[in-house]
Amino acid sequence: MVEEKELDLVNRGLMLPLMEEFYTIQGEGFHKGTAAYFIRVGGCDVGCHWCDVKESWDAEKHPPTSIENIVSNAAKYSDTIVVTGGEPLMWNMEPLTSGLKANKLKTHIETSGAYPLTGTWDWVCLSPKKTKLPVSEVYEVADELKVIVYNRHDLVFAEEQAAQVNENCVLYLQPEWSVRDKVIPLIVDYVMQNPKWKVSLQTHKYLNIP
Numbered sequence: 001m002v003e004e005k006e007l008d009l010v011n012r013g014l015m016l017p018l019m020e021e022f023y024t025i026q027g028e029g030f031h032k033g034t035a036a037y038f039i040r041v042g043g044c045d046v047g048c049h050w051c052d053v054k055e056s057w058d059a060e061k062h063p064p065t066s067i068e069n070i071v072s073n074a075a076k077y078s079d080t081i082v083v084t085g086g087e088p089l090m091w092n093m094e095p096l097t098s099g100l101k102a103n104k105l106k107t108h109i110e111t112s113g114a115y116p117l118t119g120t121w122d123w124v125c126l127s128p129k130k131t132k133l134p135v136s137e138v139y140e141v142a143d144e145l146k147v148i149v150y151n152r153h154d155l156v157f158a159e160e161q162a163a164q165v166n167e168n169c170v171l172y173l174q175p176e177w178s179v180r181d182k183v184i185p186l187i188v189d190y191v192m193q194n195p196k197w198k199v200s201l202q203t204h205k206y207l208n209i210p
């Protein structure tokens, strides 16, 4: 019975399968270098073969946690909260972001955009994936587009995705970590030839922080 009730609360976004939460420095994209509290929500079915957090995929491995607990923890650490996963938009983000906003916290999301947008966001980082493309409403609100480059074709994909975001969206190419030595030269050349793009690195991995 308890489990059924929890399932209902998770389905409504009042509890979330919480994988981990940690205070660190945003390593990637527009807000790189900014201290932020990360909330990593379990569950993802997008299936990127190079995903650096595959342990997040199975939501059932992560304990349903009440958003009151998540919010009160977050508020102790930072005024900037990054919600990531897993794919956070698999869940109803409205209760979590309402709670964060009630505490005057800035809400940022890292998402593949593969599910409809829920929640209230100060910053949306859209990282689209070929295996499960973003829904149109996420292209409309994205503040930054961050395309992961694993091979040359990802530069073609990046342009296709850039054609769909709003005009104020900041454009980033980020090397896939395991092939960084091979793709960084491609990205550097491409950005110099196409300066509407910027380079994003996973700087937390160079800094040896979470």
Ligand SMILES: C[S@@+](CC[C@H](N)C(=O)[O-])C[C@H]1O[C@@H](n2cnc3c(N)ncnc32)[C@H](O)[C@@H]1O
Pocket: 044, 050, 051, 052, 053, 084, 085, 086, 087, 088, 110, 111, 112, 113, 126, 127, 146, 148, 174, 175, 176, 177, 178, 202
């Ligand atoms: C783990 S994902 C979680 C959020 C969401 N599922 C998404 O993909 O945007 C967080 C960010 O890390 C990026 N990422 C994941 N694995 C990576 C890797 N091996 N190299 C570079 N970036 C990676 C994703 O593209 C995304 O921008």
Ligand SMILES: Nc1nc2[nH]cc(C(=O)O)c2c(=O)[nH]1
Pocket: 024, 025, 026, 027, 028, 084, 085, 110, 204, 209, 210
């Ligand atoms: N420091 C740090 N910055 C990040 N930016 C996006 C991350 C993510 O996994 O969503 C991430 C992460 O895992 N750590």
Ligand code: SF4
Pocket: 044, 045, 046, 047, 048, 051, 052, 053, 054, 056, 085, 086, 087, 112, 129
């Ligand atoms: S969408 Fe994000 S969490 Fe899901 S597999 Fe891809 S990188 Fe990993």
Ligand SMILES: [Mg+2]
Pocket: 052, 053
């Ligand atoms: Mg990460």
